[in-house]
Amino acid sequence: MQIEKDTVRIGFNPLTDCASVVMASVLGFDRKHGIRIVLSKETSWAGVRDKLLTGELDAAHALYGLVYGTQLGIGSARRDMAVLMNLNRNGQAITLARRLAEEPVRPGLRWAQTFPTGTHAMWLYYWLAAQGVHPLREARVLTVPPSQMASNLAAGHMDGFCAGEPWNHRAVMDGVGVTIATSQQIWPDHPEKVLAATAAFVDAHPNTCRAMVAAVLEASRWIDASAANRMATAEIISAVPYVNTSKDVIWQRVLGHYEDGMGHHWEDAHSLRFHQEGAANFPYLSDGMWFMTQYRRWGLLRAAPDYHGVAQQVQRLALYREAAEMAETALPASALRSSTLMDGAVWDGGDPERYAASFAIGQR
Amino acid sequence: MSRPLRIVLIHPPHECEARSRALHAGLAEAGYELLASLPADFHLPEAVARLQPDMIIVDAESDARDALEHIVIATRDERRPIVMFTEDDKASSMEAAMAAGVSAYVVAGLQPERIKPVLDVAMVRFRREQQLLDELEDTRHKLAERKVIDRAKGILMNKHGMGEEQAYQKLRTMAMNKNLKLADLAQRILDVEDLLG
Numbered sequence: 001m002q003i004e005k006d007t008v009r010i011g012f013n014p015l016t017d018c019a020s021v022v023m024a025s026v027l028g029f030d031r032k033h034g035i036r037i038v039l040s041k042e043t044s045w046a047g048v049r050d051k052l053l054t055g056e057l058d059a060a061h062a063l064y065g066l067v068y069g070t071q072l073g074i075g076s077a078r079r080d081m082a083v084l085m086n087l088n089r090n091g092q093a094i095t096l097a098r099r100l101a102e103e104p105v106r107p108g109l110r111w112a113q114t115f116p117t118g119t120h121a122m123w124l125y126y127w128l129a130a131q132g133v134h135p136l137r138e139a140r141v142l143t144v145p146p147s148q149m150a151s152n153l154a155a156g157h158m159d160g161f162c163a164g165e166p167w168n169h170r171a172v173m174d175g176v177g178v179t180i181a182t183s184q185q186i187w188p189d190h191p192e193k194v195l196a197a198t199a200a201f202v203d204a205h206p207n208t209c210r211a212m213v214a215a216v217l218e219a220s221r222w223i224d225a226s227a228a229n230r231m232a233t234a235e236i237i238s239a240v241p242y243v244n245t246s247k248d249v250i251w252q253r254v255l256g257h258y259e260d261g262m263g264h265h266w267e268d269a270h271s272l273r274f275h276q277e278g279a280a281n282f283p284y285l286s287d288g289m290w291f292m293t294q295y296r297r298w299g300l301l302r303a304a305p306d307y308h309g310v311a312q313q314v315q316r317l318a319l320y321r322e323a324a325e326m327a328e329t330a331l332p333a334s335a336l337r338s339s340t341l342m343d344g345a346v347w348d349g350g351d352p353e354r355y356a357a358s359f360a361i362g363q364r
Numbered sequence: 365m366s367r368p369l370r371i372v373l374i375h376p377p378h379e380c381e382a383r384s385r386a387l388h389a390g391l392a393e394a395g396y397e398l399l400a401s402l403p404a405d406f407h408l409p410e411a412v413a414r415l416q417p418d419m420i421i422v423d424a425e426s427d428a429r430d431a432l433e434h435i436v437i438a439t440r441d442e443r444r445p446i447v448m449f450t451e452d453d454k455a456s457s458m459e460a461a462m463a464a465g466v467s468a469y470v471v472a473g474l475q476p477e478r479i480k481p482v483l484d485v486a487m488v489r490f491r492r493e494q495q496l497l498d499e500l501e502d503t504r505h506k507l508a509e510r511k512v513i514d515r516a517k518g519i520l521m522n523k524h525g526m527g528e529e530q531a532y533q534k535l536r537t538m539a540m541n542k543n544l545k546l547a548d549l550a551q552r553i554l555d556v557e558d559l560l561g
Contacts (some may be wrong), residue, residue: 044429075437112406115430116437142406143434145427157406300437 003034004205008212010195011040011048011060014243015146016250017059017088017193019233020274022242024219032218033211033326041241044145045115052198053079053213058205059212061087062196068291069117069316074300080199083288083315085213085323087193087220089280091253091272092120092183093168094127096160097153101178101262105131107138108258112161114146119192122294123183124162129361130186130343136298136363153177164192165272166249171261178261185272187281191287202316209316213323217281221329224275228283230254278329285314286336286349293347296356299363307352369487372417373401374408374428387421387449387479394480404428409435413414417444419487422449447483509547516550519557 010025012018024030025037042048045066051057053070064083069206071081096105105128109215113120122141125135135141144152149161161167162183171177183190195216199326221231234251237243245249252258256271273280288311295301317335324331336349347355357364370393391398399415402408404422406433412420422428432446513535520531539549 043425043427046429046433049426075433075440077440110406116434143431144406145404145430147427148405152406159435 001207002090003207003211004060005208006034007036007038007039008058008208009056010212011042011051011057011062012242013042013045013048013061013146015167015193016234016237016243016254017091017272018242019223019237019254020087020220021061021195021217022237023223023233024215026236027219027222029215029222030212035208035211035215037212037215039241045118048075052081052196052201053077055137055198055201058201059084059195059197059209061193063115063118063120064194064287065117065122065291066115066120066193066198067194067314068288068295068310069300070312071299072292072295073306074117074295081314082197082199082202083200083283084195084197084209085216085281085320086283086287087192087195087216087274087281089189089192089272089276090182090184092123092164092192093179094124094160094163094181094183095149095153095168095171095177096180097156097158097177098261099174100159101180105133105180107133109159110140110142110157111135112142112149112158113142113165114143114163115289116143117295117300119183119190119291120162120164122291123186123190125294125298126341127162127181127186129359132361134361150174150176165253166243166245169253170245170249172259175261179258180260182258182268182270184268185342187339189272189273189276189339191284191290194283199313202319206319209319210323210326213320214326217275217278217324217327217329220275220281221327224273227255234321235289258265278324279332281320281324281329282332282335283317283320284332284335284337284349285311285315285317286338286347288348289337289352290347293352293356296353297359297362297364304353304356305334367397368397369418369483370397370415371419371421371483372399372402372412372415374420374422374426374432375401390479394483394558396480396483404431408432409438413439413448419445419447421447421449421485445486447486509550512547513550516553519553 010021012021022039022308025039026340030037043064048060049066049070052060067081067083070076070079072078077321090262113124113125115121124141126314128135128139133139146163146167149163149167152158153171168179172179195213197209223229231251235247238247238250254272256268258268259265275281287358292301292305292307292310296304321331338346338348340346398544399417400411402411412435420432422432516535517528517531520534521528526534535546535549537544542549
């Protein structure tokens, strides 16, 4: 098997869930599969997208929604994109300012998320709507860089935010915010970050991409294998070149130990997962389609997309299956899965346009 | 003489980097109106909505990029060019970024007298692209109308045994009598056909 390009530049944003991409390089799983991963720390999701499109990055740790937003031309020029694999499930959260912690969530609050078509925007919208608050009409929602969330919250510029870790736990530790909901409460085992590339890169470098997926699969399996491995992962990714924070901010939630800042402590049954015997990594068509249904729901898509067609084009199922074989990772029987979200709505990939229109609160 | 370009500069949280100072100087010298230099915080969308700049300039490596992305989507019916400034002076990555939809790159260390032509080109390029997009949208719209009219014509031809020209004249007369656009009348015919089969 000829590797078309043996050095790959993979971009990541400094968040806890960049761990599998980092560990694939740190633990040498890349060399095992005949490639070398060069990690590139990025400062914004828009920057990640632009660098994928210009070829400055070959692949990236990216928000699920970023890939579909670009595929559908929401906010940027339309380009054919690829989801090579899912990187993780769960492990994001919604933080509310400490001063509001005692009150029920009400309309009129100011919220922040991390990217307009991204996962955090969709979790926040879904959660607010499930509380009966229309996120676009009865709340102010803006995009703020994750690193500025806590300071904006402390300064009273906003009332809450949805972001990845370690920023929610950090807000609890700093005493400025409380974890009002975890993303896994909104959708247990929801998809989150993906390994993204442009379709053009994948088509020109299929063997390189298979090697990359196989290496990240092995790293994912290693992280999930034991508490000791998770602890070691937290230690490594907290370093300056990666997340650049103290290990204490990261490790608890990586191990599933949660505290909400209001005196509740729990072991979370659906905390951040990198592998789950491959279930967390499979690029389910239904996962990809879900983001399109939410873009319809919130008016980001003005006409119904070809849900199945687009998902089938973006999710590289065949390539993933071959890479999974290389990494001896189990495959699910179906490319669709069924989930029950916090409001009791079931999403199984069937009739997406009807699902998108089924919500009492939406922007249609 | 057209009015000067009105520009908003988005600066990093810890400002006063040499390159951002150079850019300030270059913009002033080139005769642009620098409306404001803003941090990318919670107030940015409000400020942009209030100031209505012609162009926004931001550091390509800034985490403010995502906040701008929000503004781009929220105001997607009234697009404005976004210009990046960057340390990266490779011509290839500049061209690629522009192909990907960024209007222009301003490279750090660019002489102040070079800034004006770069921004002028960015603005011209952006306007040209907007015009092309508008024309494309217009063509799409006309094509869709054409299809509706053709289908309505087909119904008249089938049901009433009219020739093509006769069906078209009939549609035109009905549209004029009802004071409707031809495409709107055709759509009504299709709706009725849908309901009554």
